[in-house]
Amino acid sequence: MYEFAQTELDSAWQSxxxxxxxxxxxxxxxxxxxxxEELHHSELFADAASEQSDFPQAVPLTRRSPLSExxxxxxxxxxxxxxxxxxxxxxxxxxxxVYRRAIPDPRIRRLFAQIENDxxxxxxxxxxxxxxxxxxxxxxxxxxxxRHAWELLKRRHxxxxxxxxxxxLDTALxxxxxxxxxxxxxxxxxxxxxxxxQQLKISRQQYExxxxxVRPS
Amino acid sequence: xxxxxxxxxxxxxxxxxxxxxVPLVTAAEERFSYQKHDSGFPELAIKSCLRWAGVQPxxxxxxxxxxxxxxxxxxxxxxRLQGFPFTARNFARTVREIVLGQLWVKLDIxxxxxxxxxxxxxxxxxxxxxxxxFSAANLPRAAIxxxxxxxxxxxxxxxxxxxxxxxxxxxxxxxxxxxxxxLGMVYSAFTAFLGFRVNESENSTMALASFGTPRFxxxxxxxxxxxxxxxxxxxxxxxxxxxxxxPPLSRKFYSAFGPARSNKDKLSFACVGESSPVxxxxxxxxxxxxxxxxxxxxxxxxxxxxxxxxxxVDSLCLAGGVALNCSMNGRLIRESGFKNVFIPPDPxxxxxxxxxxxxxxxxxxxxxxxxxxxxxxxxxxxxxxTGDLARLEIHEILQHRSKAAVKKFGGFKSETxxxxxxxxxxSEKLARGQVIGWFQGRFENGPRALGNRSLxxxxxxxxxxxxxxxxxxxxxPFRPYACSLNEEKASVFFDFKDGVPAGTRWxxxxxxxxxxxxxxxxxxxxxxxxxxxxxxxxxxxxxxxxLISAWEARSxxxxxxxxxxxESGYPLVSSPVDAILAFLRTDIxxxxxxxxxxxxx
Numbered sequence: 085m086y087e088f089a090q091t092e093l094d095s096a097w098q099s100x101x102x103x104x105x106x107x108x109x110x111x112x113x114x115x116x117x118x119x120x121e122e123l124h125h126s127e128l129f130a131d132a133a134s135e136q137s138d139f140p141q142a143v144p145l146t147r148r149s150p151l152s153e154x155x156x157x158x159x160x161x162x163x164x165x166x167x168x169x170x171x172x173x174x175x176x177x178x179x180x181x182v183y184r185r186a187i188p189d190p191r192i193r194r195l196f197a198q199i200e201n202d203x204x205x206x207x208x209x210x211x212x213x214x215x216x217x218x219x220x221x222x223x224x225x226x227x228x229x230x231r232h233a234w235e236l237l238k239r240r241h242x243x244x245x246x247x248x249x250x251x252x253l254d255t256a257l258x259x260x261x262x263x264x265x266x267x268x269x270x271x272x273x274x275x276x277x278x279x280x281x282q283q284l285k286i287s288r289q290q291y292e293x294x295x296x297x298v299r300p301s
Numbered sequence: 302x303x304x305x306x307x308x309x310x311x312x313x314x315x316x317x318x319x320x321x322x323v324p325l326v327t328a329a330e331e332r333f334s335y336q337k338h339d340s341g342f343p344e345l346a347i348k349s350c351l352r353w354a355g356v357q358p359x360x361x362x363x364x365x366x367x368x369x370x371x372x373x374x375x376x377x378x379x380x381r382l383q384g385f386p387f388t389a390r391n392f393a394r395t396v397r398e399i400v401l402g403q404l405w406v407k408l409d410i411x412x413x414x415x416x417x418x419x420x421x422x423x424x425x426x427x428x429x430x431x432x433x434x435f436s437a438a439n440l441p442r443a444a445i446x447x448x449x450x451x452x453x454x455x456x457x458x459x460x461x462x463x464x465x466x467x468x469x470x471x472x473x474x475x476x477x478x479x480x481x482x483x484l485g486m487v488y489s490a491f492t493a494f495l496g497f498r499v500n501e502s503e504n505s506t507m508a509l510a511s512f513g514t515p516r517f518x519x520x521x522x523x524x525x526x527x528x529x530x531x532x533x534x535x536x537x538x539x540x541x542x543x544x545x546x547x548p549p550l551s552r553k554f555y556s557a558f559g560p561a562r563s564n565k566d567k568l569s570f571a572c573v574g575e576s577s578p579v580x581x582x583x584x585x586x587x588x589x590x591x592x593x594x595x596x597x598x599x600x601x602x603x604x605x606x607x608x609x610x611x612x613x614v615d616s617l618c619l620a621g622g623v624a625l626n627c628s629m630n631g632r633l634i635r636e637s638g639f640k641n642v643f644i645p646p647d648p649x650x651x652x653x654x655x656x657x658x659x660x661x662x663x664x665x666x667x668x669x670x671x672x673x674x675x676x677x678x679x680x681x682x683x684x685x686x687t688g689d690l691a692r693l694e695i696h697e698i699l700q701h702r703s704k705a706a707v708k709k710f711g712g713f714k715s716e717t718x719x720x721x722x723x724x725x726x727x728s729e730k731l732a733r734g735q736v737i738g739w740f741q742g743r744f745e746n747g748p749r750a751l752g753n754r755s756l757x758x759x760x761x762x763x764x765x766x767x768x769x770x771x772x773x774x775x776x777x778p779f780r781p782y783a784c785s786l787n788e789e790k791a792s793v794f795f796d797f798k799d800g801v802p803a804g805t806r807w808x809x810x811x812x813x814x815x816x817x818x819x820x821x822x823x824x825x826x827x828x829x830x831x832x833x834x835x836x837x838x839x840x841x842x843x844x845x846x847x848l849i850s851a852w853e854a855r856s857x858x859x860x861x862x863x864x865x866x867x868e869s870g871y872p873l874v875s876s877p878v879d880a881i882l883a884f885l886r887t888d889i890x891x892x893x894x895x896x897x898x899x900x901x902x
Contacts (some may be wrong), residue, residue, distance in 0.1 A: 097335050100878055116878075120885060124706035130870070138563040139547050140498040147341050148334045250397060257393040262386065268378070269385035276383055276481060280532060283479035287455055290372060291425055291474055298422050298664040 085133030085192075086143050088183075089126045091176060092199075094146050096122035098169070101150055106162050114213055118169075118206055125199050132195055163217045167228040170210035171236055177203040302667050303360055305347065305414065306658025308367035308429070308650050310403045311450075312338040312500050315647075315654040315746075316346035317677070318354050322468075322659070322667035326350045327677045327746045329651045332875035338501055339872075342409045343654075351414075353679045358414040365661040366410070367653035368426035370403050372453035376480055380542065424657040426452030427460075428472065430620035430648070432663075433656030435462045435470050437645040438803070439672030440616050444608035444639075445472070448601065449485045449621030449649075450500075456483030457533075457621075459604065461612040468668040475611050481542075482535040484600060485623050487525055490540055491593040493548035495586050496562035500622075507628055508780045510594035511829045512570045513587030520557045521596040531607030533600045562586050570779035572828050573763065598629050605637045615640040620656075624648035625748065627833050630810035634802050642802065644809035646675035647747030655746075674841055675751050675807055678744030681877055682895055707885045708772075715899040720844065723898050724851035727891070731757060732856050734765040735890035736773060738866055740880045741844055742895070744873065749808045750865035751835055752785060752845030754873045754880075756889065758824070760784050760862035766824040769862075772888035775869035781827040782862050783808050785835040787849050790859040794818045794834065805836045825862045835863060 099119040106112055133141070151168040177200050184196035218225045278286075306317040309330075317327035331337055333345035351358065377399060381392040407418045424432075427447040434445055442463035449456065457478035463471055488506065489499045497505045524539050539554040548561045555561070562583075569577040570587065579587075605617060617639040619630065624644050634642045645652055655677075659669050718726070727737055737757045745751045756773065758765045760782075770776045786794060791801045794814050804810045811831040814822060825832050839846040853859045866880065867873045868887060874880045877894045884892045884899065892899045 093335055100335075100882070103878055104876075116882075119882060120706040123882065123886065127870075134564065138565065139493070139496065139561065140502075140564055143336075145336050145339060145341055146334075148345060253397050253401075254393040257396050258389050261389050261392050265382060265385040265389075265392075268382035272379035272382040272385075275379045276537075278479050280476070280478060283455065284474070284477045287425075287458070287477040288474055290369070290453070291428060294369065294423065294425050294428070295664070298424075298661055 085129050085136065086141060088180075089129035089133060090144055090146050092122045092126035092129060094148065095172070095176075096120075096126065097148055098151050098165075101148075102162075102165050106165075108162060108217070111162055111166070111213055111217070114209055118209075121202055121206070125202065128195055128199065132192060160221060160223055163214055163221065163223050163228055164231075166210045166214040166217065167232045168235070170207050170214060171229075171232045173203050173207035173210065175236065177207065302362045302662065302665060303356060304658040304662045304665075305350075305361050305364045305416070306367070306654035306656075306661075307343060307347070307364060307406075307410065308654035308657070309342050309406070310340055310368075310370070311650055312340045313649050313651040314339055314341055314343040314346070315651040316343045316350050317655045317658055318350050318356060319655070319658040319662045319667075319669075320354075322662050322669045323671075324655055324659070324669070324673050324677055325354045325356075326679065326743075327647075327651075327655050328679055328744075328875075329746070329872070331872035332678070332744065335871060337870065337872045342406070342413070344409075344413050347413050349679060358416070361414055361416050362420065363661050363665065364410050364414065364416050364421045365429075365654075365657035366406060366421065366423050367429040367650065367657040369423040369453055370399075370406055373426075374399055374404060376451070376454050380481070422657075422661050424660045426653065427455055427458040427477075427621070428474075428660060429653040429656035431458070431460045431462065431472050431618075431656070432470065432660040433652040434618035434620040434643065434645045434648065435472065436656070436659045436669040437652075437673055438616070438618050438643040439669075440464075440618070440641070440643070442612075442614050443616040443618045443641075443643070444612040444614050445618045445620065446601075446604055446608055446624075447621040448604070448619070448623035449483075450489060451480045451483050451486065454480050456480055456485060457604065459608050459611070461614070462618075464668075468670050469663050470668060476532065476607070478532060481537045481540075482533065484525065484533070484535075484597060485621065486540075486542075487535055488593060488597060488623065488626075490549050490554075491589065494550060494554070494558065494561045495590055496564045496566065503622075504625070505777065505780060506590050507594060507626055508572075508827070509568065509570070509587050509590040510628070511591070511827050511831075512779060513584065513589070513591030515592040515595035516588050517558065517592035518595045521592045523557075524554075525596055525600055527600055527603055531603045531610070533603070558589055559585065568777065568779055570828070572779060572781040573766070573824055573826065594626075594628060597623075597626065598632055601629055601633065602637060605633060605639065609638060616643065617641070618643045618645070620645060620648045620652065622649045624809075627809055627811045628831075630804060631812050631831065634804045634810050635812070640799070642804045644804050644807070645747075646745065646749065646751075646807045646809075648809075649748070651747060675745040675747055675749070676743045676753060676842065677746050678753075679875065680743040682742065708888055710901040713899055713901050715897055717896050718898060720847070720896065721851075723893055723896070724848045725855075726898060727757070727848060727893060728852045728855040730891055731759045731852060731861070734759065734762050734768075736765060736769050736888060738880055738884055738889045738892040739845075739848075740866065740874065740877065740892065740894045744875055747807070748865070748873075749783075749835070750863060750873060751807055752837065752842050752848075752863065754866040754875075755785075755845075755863045756866050758782075758862040758864075759856065759858070760822045760825045760860050761820065761858060763824055766862065768888055769864070773868070774864065776864075781832070782825040782864050783833040783835065784822045784825040784860045785837055785845070785849060785863040786860040787846055787853075788836055788838045790853075791834075791836050793859060794822070794832075801836050805834055806838070806841070808833050808835045821858050822860050822862070825860070834860075 330343035459476035
């Protein structure tokens with residue numbers, strides 16, 4: 085649920101980020117509306133998540149990266165952004181559907197259904213704006229949609245690749261842990277009981293080393 | 302010479318630019334990412350700082366990073382291996398994250414700026430903090446106490462510092478308390494025990510402490526032992542820092558203090574007005590909070606006494622996350638015997654970026670020659686015109702889909718009547734019990750809103766404050782608000798013997814309010830009769846000073862209740878769009894963005 089709260093927050097961030105660069109008033113209105121609703125969804129998920137736990141959980145962080153370059157502010161950049169938004173909204177709506185069917189708690193299912201409905205509206209609005217913008221700027225809709233479908237595919241493969249990579253690396257690290265961990269454990273215990281005088285000496289050496297590197301050439 | 306400073310990978314990632322020893326701009330990543338205490342690489346903050354200052358990446362001479370990742374990695378490895386063979390899962394995950402990410406910070410910097418590795422300098426974590434505090438204070442000499450959770454290996458450092466004839470600070474390390482002996486980590490562990498979020502809600506622990514009596518101080522003293530020389534040690538048997546899904550506490554801790562508070566258990570304490578009857582179980586938690594606060598203060602007083610003994614100076618600078626504890630800071634200012642206790646505006650890791658940059662700048666011959674305050678963020682002057690609001694077509698949004706996502710109101714109007722008229726109109730609205738969003742110029746660095754990204758309320762108006770807590774901030778009633786007042790009126794509120802202390806300028810310390818002045822700030826008082834003031838000199842923030850004067854002229858009250866302009870769970874607003882989102886989503890009645898006044902109708 086926290087992951088979904090983050091996804092929705094990221095979606096709000098994308099719209100606010102784009103709002104800085106887009107000048108078309110109708111698209112600005114759409115983006116602001118989108119940001120408001122996504123912030124609301126994020127809170128609904130976060131509230132539901134905190135209800136499920138007795139203790140505050142670490143909230144996962146997302147590294148912000150714009151869906152599409154909108155900095156140039158022209159119609160074509162805005163169109164690409166809207167295409168990415170529409171594709172993304174459809175994708176997340178599909179994810180919500182899967183979770184809604186799998187979750188037994190009726191309150192959470194209702195929450196998913198409500199948000200799915202909104203996401204469908206977002207995708208439709210984005211597509212309507214995109215169609216209008218493409219018509220006004222002579223941009224091929226088909227090209228934009230294919231490009232973003234391709235981007236989406238690449239993103240999914242990258243995500244899968246990273247998960248596989250993490251699994252392999254974790255396995256290797258676990259093997260190393262059990263092979264060399266005993267020696268490491270002995271070293272670690274020695275380090276953890278270091279006296280204050282020893283720590284002071286080490287810290288001073290660390291500072292001197294750092295200072296020696298920061299010297300005008 | 303331009304130095305880019307960066308901090309990241311724990312909490313409050315930040316970036317800053319220093320030109321010839323002068324801080325140009327500094328900003329936390331959270332202001333751009335909407336993630337409170339964002340710990341990721343501050344790419345958005347770097348880009349924003351560069352764009353704001355008009356600096357091209359190729360103009361950067363050096364990059365300063367706030368810690369040494371390899372040394373820190375050795376500490377994390379040691380802490381994971383210490384629990385061998387029961388820490389396998391945590392070991393793999395932690396080491397993977399570090400090996401794939403944090404160890405390659407130079408690569409991240411290169412990607413973001415194009416600066417080559419030989420121009421990137423790693424500054425030890427506590428040295429970054431110390432340089433920041435000493436530079437901001439602009440004192441000729443001082444003792445510096447850095448207290449946080451942990452740097453690379455040290456959790457508390459004591460420095461002596463003096464400024465040479467060339468302006469260069471000479472900072473010498475006198476003491477280093479090694480991990481796992483850490484005041485910051487113990488305080489955070491108690492914060493988790495009390496049901497609050499670690500690295501975020503330590504201020505809730507501090508606020509709760511005022512409702513309790515320190516009857517467990519003896520038990521806490523078994524965990525944090527004061528040594529005869531003024532230093533301290535921590536008994537690690539009370540903690541289990543390898544767990545992530547529950548408080549990092551061991552059985553020994555639970556047998557001393559009982560079960561941890563669930564976040565579903567309501568704390569019914571209130572700073573003002575009538576508290577509902579308090580459940581004895583919750584009183585128990587308040588007593589635990591009072592006990593850890595008491596012992597923290599004892600230990601820090603012993604450290605301060607040691608600092609005075611070793612350095613012989615009469616000025617003390619504080620830095621590190623523990624320096625955000627304003628109850629402790631207030632007592633240090635009043636009782637430690639130091640003539641001058643200075644707490645910089647951003648003593649946590651956010652300030653570490655600026656400290657690292659100033660350190661490198663000084664080493665290359667451009668030391669900071671003047672102190673600096675908190676208004677070093679970005680501004681958006683001229684970026685919001687009244688026409689922009691019309692272009693956002695808020696009416697259309699209100700009428701269509703977003704009813705659940707915005708607060709219900711009929712519409713809005715906006716105008717630019719000039720500052721004097723804005724101050725007058727805002728005062729009038731405050732007098733009517735309205736909540737005002739106040740957005741001016743450059744945002745503050747650090748966690749405090751100091752009159753540029755603030756929510757303002759009449760500090761005598763209980764109803765308005767309740768509305769602020771329930772409809773805007775979603776703030777627990779046991780957490781007190783702070784207030785702003787002009788320097789000329791400080792003696793009305795406080796009994797400072799030698800003028801206004803430097804440590805009271807930026808809401809970093811709490812002080813008892815004179816009984817006869819309490820009516821002026823009745824809603825910004827804690828249960829112990831203290832408040833956390835911003836005592837403002839006009840030279841520091843002219844517009845805010847003038848607003849407070851206008852408010853006093855209208856109401857006879859010389860203070861304003863001032864709290865950070867953000868919604869619950871979000872960082873302080875940065876841009877006008879952020880402010881408008883908060884304005885639409887909450888019960889803020891009017892919003893001032895630079896010279897534009899926007900009202901709900």
